Amino acid sequence: MKTKEEIVSSLKQFDVGNRFSHVSVFPKASVLIPLFVRKGELCTLMTQRSEQLRTSAGEVCFPGGKCDPGDTDEVATALREAQEEIGLPPDHVQVVCRLFPIISKWVCLSPLFPQSGLIVTPVIGFIDEAFRATPNPAEVSAVFTVALDFFTSTKDHHAADDATETAGQLHFFYFEDPDTGRCYHILGLTAMFAITVAALALRKKPEFEIDFDIKKPLSFFEQLLIRRMNKL
Numbered sequence: 001m002k003t004k005e006e007i008v009s010s011l012k013q014f015d016v017g018n019r020f021s022h023v024s025v026f027p028k029a030s031v032l033i034p035l036f037v038r039k040g041e042l043c044t045l046m047t048q049r050s051e052q053l054r055t056s057a058g059e060v061c062f063p064g065g066k067c068d069p070g071d072t073d074e075v076a077t078a079l080r081e082a083q084e085e086i087g088l089p090p091d092h093v094q095v096v097c098r099l100f101p102i103i104s105k106w107v108c109l110s111p112l113f114p115q116s117g118l119i120v121t122p123v124i125g126f127i128d129e130a131f132r133a134t135p136n137p138a139e140v141s142a143v144f145t146v147a148l149d150f151f152t153s154t155k156d157h158h159a160a161d162d163a164t165e166t167a168g169q170l171h172f173f174y175f176e177d178p179d180t181g182r183c184y185h186i187l188g189l190t191a192m193f194a195i196t197v198a199a200l201a202l203r204k205k206p207e208f209e210i211d212f213d214i215k216k217p218l219s220f221f222e223q224l225l226i227r228r229m230n231k232l
Contacts, residue, residue, distance in 0.1 A: 001040060004126065007201050008096050011124055014200055014217065015097035020121070021073070025229055026103060029118040030078035031064030033197050034088065035096075036129045041147045042201060044194070045133065047085065048142040048184060058141070060186045062193065063088070066118065074098055078123035086143055087134035093125040099196065100221030103228040104189055122193045124201075144177045144184065151191075151198040152206040159208060169211055171195060 002010070034045045044062075051057045063082040071077040075098065079090035101121040133143040150156070151173065158172040173186040173194075186194065199206060199214045212220035 001037075001042060002203070004037060007035075007042065008094075008126070010203060011096050011197075011201055014099060016100055016218075017098065018073070020101050020119070020225070023101070023119055023225070023229075026117045026119050028067040028074065028077070029065055029104070029120045030067065030074040030081065031062040031120060031122050031193065032078040032082040032088075032093070033062050033122050033124050033193060034082070034093070034127045034131075035124065035148075035197075035201070036127050036131070038129050038145065038147075041149065043145050043147050044197070045086070045127075046144055046146055046184075046186070046190070046194075047135070047140045048144075050137065050139055050141045053139065059188075059190075060184050061190045062122070063140075064120070074101075074121040075123050078121075078125075085136055085139050087136075088127065088131065092131065093127055096124045096126060098123050099193075099200075100218065101225065102189060102192065102221070103225065120189060122197070124197060142182065142184075144180070144182070146175060146186075146194075148194070148198040148202060149204075150175065151194045152202065152204050154207045157208055169209060171208075 036043055046060055047063055049056055049059050049061060063085045064078055065081040067077045071080060075095055079093060082088040083090055099122045101119050104118045104120050135143050156174045159169045161169065171187065171191040173191055175184045175186055177184065195206060195210060205214055
């Protein structure tokens with residue numbers, strides 16, 4: 001595996017900064033993708049949302065949520081949400097970059113509000129391997145570790161074509177946590193972010209088909225954003 005410094009250097013090449021901050025068709029949200037090295041493997045923390053939540057109950061995701069008026073940018077949103085959800089202090093995160101935002105799934109709420117979605121920006125940061133999450137039970141039912149290489153393997157991966165023709169391949173993973181024996185389904189936007197970070201950080205093309213070039217991924221994600229905006 002590459003050193004932490006090499007991984008940071010690789011990821012910074014894909015930092016979009018404020019490039020997409022002006023896009024405002026939907027409310028903004030951010031997720032933090034916390035990276036750390038454990039036993040020689042590059043890993044990330046993931047969460048399972050509480051079953052008591054009104055939306056996306058029980059789904060696997062990265063720590064994150066909607067932008068608050070007091071948030072200065074996407075990074076501030078991601079850090080605030082990670083602290084609220086899993087007790088991760090913002091000053092314990094080495095922020096590396098912001099990657100390409102994606103418009104989340106949208107649904108019809110009512111004739112007055114025909115579509116609802118979020119522009120979600122993934123923020124990549126390194127944390128200490130010794131960090132132990134203290135999940136907020138109102139929002140998070142579980143926190144678990146996944147080696148990023150898992151998201152490049154076909155072993156527990158499935159894919160399907162997007163029926164809306166706006167997202168290319170839809171990816172699904174079945175993960176069994178070796179520490180607890182619990183099983184998790186990782187899919188949708190979370191799976192897409194995980195695959196992207198794994199491919200870019202490890203400089204490794206997944207064993208399954210993906211829609212973007214790992215050397216020049218920006219053009220695909222720009223076109224994905226445009227296609228979804230054109231569906232409005």
